[in-house]
Amino acid sequence: MADAYVPGLEGVPVTESKISFIDGKKGILEYRGVPIQVLAEKSTFEETAYLLLWGKFPARGELEQFDQELRSHRRVKYGILDLIKCLPNTSHPMDILQACVAALGTYYSARDVADKEENHRSVIRLIAKLPTIVAAFERIRRGDEPVRPRDDLSHSANFLWMLTEREPDPLAVRIMDVCLVLHAEHTMNASTFGGLVTASTLANPYSVASSAVGVLSGPLHGGANEEVVIMLREIGSVEKVRPYIEELIRAKTRIMGVGHRVYKVKDPRAPILQRLAEQLFSQKGESPLYRIASEVERVVVEHLGAKGIYPNVDFYSGIVYDKLGIPLDQFTPIFAISRVAGWMAHWLEQMERNRLFRPEEIYTGEHDLPYIPLERR
Ligand SMILES: CC(C)(COP(=O)(O)OP(=O)(O)OC[C@H]1O[C@@H](n2cnc3c(N)ncnc32)[C@H](O)[C@@H]1OP(=O)(O)O)[C@@H](O)C(=O)NCCC(=O)NCCS
8 A cells, every 4th residue: 555645646546547638848738649630620529429428439320320320319307407506607607517417317318327328318318418408507696587599500500509508600600619519528637536526436437527627626626727718807908017027926826727737748738729809809809818828828827837747728718718709607507518528438438347445544643532521522
């Protein structure tokens, strides 16, 4: 038994996996051996999800079938919509999502995780229904009725349709799709690990996904993209960047959207998002936030680059979503509707050779203490 405590399990492998690979020094990310840049340029979310789940690019017929299955499982039960309506519309959308994903499990008999056909259906349902839940909450909290999913649209186009009830713009669809590809998987991150801990008890996949959604919601993980936009808005102008960032560094306050446990160079997804952002701004008009962000990157790298602190994926994703008109607190739910593909890929892999996660702790308390009667304490 290992007796060295490693805070945050840094560098401690918790599983073996064939799903994705990171080289944090060279800035490499691959899904099933395929570089992320290639997938961002040539693939779609549906095809990438298939690749992650089943370890190979689908043949045409396989992709069509998978896509068709996703399209036909987009609708959620009225009970889920009623649940959303019952919960406070001031809730954070991640809390709504976590509750609704857990509630999905009440509708489907997925308790036998040895049943491969049911597992397949669960994976399809989760990937297909998360966007519907996210969009439904957005509509309901604005006082509108949820928009029914359309099965003539791609995954990304349908999500934008359900959010706005407007025919989605092709550039917005492509950008949303690339964002979903970029966020779909990232080795053993906190939410994937959280999901796997739940999975290792043989809990149903809806519990696995809802655990992962909960883990993703924190600002040190998925919540960072929201914090980045808050910070950029607070900075307000390019001239104010240097004093603002230098003050954060002096006060040893975390700067959101930079730094990463594994990457010690710029996150390979960040430049892809930067290019998307530039494309978006050239068509839809400049974003002052982008100019502020570029300056933040320059000042952060100047001061903290030597420590391996560079922008991560969350640094530019929020700016893109903001320009697409997506509300700030929906950024992390969008991360979840993408990452669910990775969570489910890990769940399927774990089910092939499961062992309960049951780590150790190093006890630092006292022993053999006497019971002190209440009146003598
Ligand atoms: C992601 C993150 C939690 C990883 O942290 P970690 O691996 O636990 O790194 P540590 O906390 O050990 O930090 C190592 C050093 O880098 C510094 N550092 C790490 N992230 C930093 C940040 N965002 N801003 C300023 N300094 C940072 C730490 O202060 C520490 O400095 P020190 O050695 O002088 O004490 C961290 O970089 C962070 O909080 N980033 C902001 C949140 C974010 O963007 N999350 C999304 C990740 S995709």
